[in-house]
Amino acid sequence: MTREEKATVIQDLTATLADNTTIYLADISGLNALQTTNLRRACFKANVSLSVVKNTLLAKAMEASDKDFGELPELLKGNTSMMLSEVANAPAKVIQGFRKKSAKPVLKGAYIEETVYVGDHLIDALSDIKSKEEMIGEIVGLLQSPAKNVISALKSSGGKIAGIIKTLSER
Template sequence: MKRAEKLTVIEDLANKFTTYDCFYVVDAMGLTVAQVNKFRKSCAEQKLLYQVAKNTFIQKALERSGKGETHAPFFSKVLSGFSGILFVSEKASTPARMLKDFWVAERLHRPLLKGASIYGDLFIGPAHLEALRNLKSKVELLGDIVALLQSPMANVMAALQSGERRLMGVVETLSKASL
């Protein structure tokens, strides 16, 4: 590969690292061609971008994207051997779920999760796969927060709408409590 081609690959990866806040690094070594094709098809169905790259290209691309300093532990522990990257734009748990489903379908434990970066937080090693599978999306978390904030207001509204007698009882109780 010529220098210009290498720089193009590194720039492309750097742009993806800048664009995507979540990515997984996996090791698909040992899969047959048919299994790799099924894996790529699964990625496409889940709207994941899968790219295989040299470890040095990945390191240089992360440095160019500005994530090099924060991902230093990631470099030393993860980027060795065969590395493929799964980029995800919407739900950070999608690649973890897809990996687990692929394992079940193919009856093997490949591709192996090497590590993941989820909104800047690092998860190193396959032991984190279950935790990554259970991550909620930003939309789900915001929904949970809104529900928690609406709960007290909903209780007040229910008390006010429950009838005049009950409302009068609440007003009387409040007036006695303030005296």
């Protein structure tokens, strides 16, 4: 690979890092062709982009990026695959699901919404992270529940003051 090609790859990786807020680094070495194909299919179904990257080029792209990747450049040893997703827990769930059949992939680290996670022991915690949409749904549900209680109390009593007070006192 020539210097110009390397510079182009670094620019592309820097742009990719800038455009994504969920970046997982994993080791998929040791997987055979069939297992790698199955992993790629699982990633595609979960809307996760999987690509194998050269460690030195990714380290330079991280250095050139505006984001603070903390300890992640130090983890770039051996085989490294980059998993990108819009949903924070999607790559972790793909890794967990795939590890039911195989010991790989192993999570090296992750960058999620300006937070750096290092180590494979965090895979369970990362898979439990709720997406932005899930959090909004929970908040809306919590905000709606008191209003639903009042409305159901009003409907159940037929609108009579004594019935409303009785229903509310029971709750």
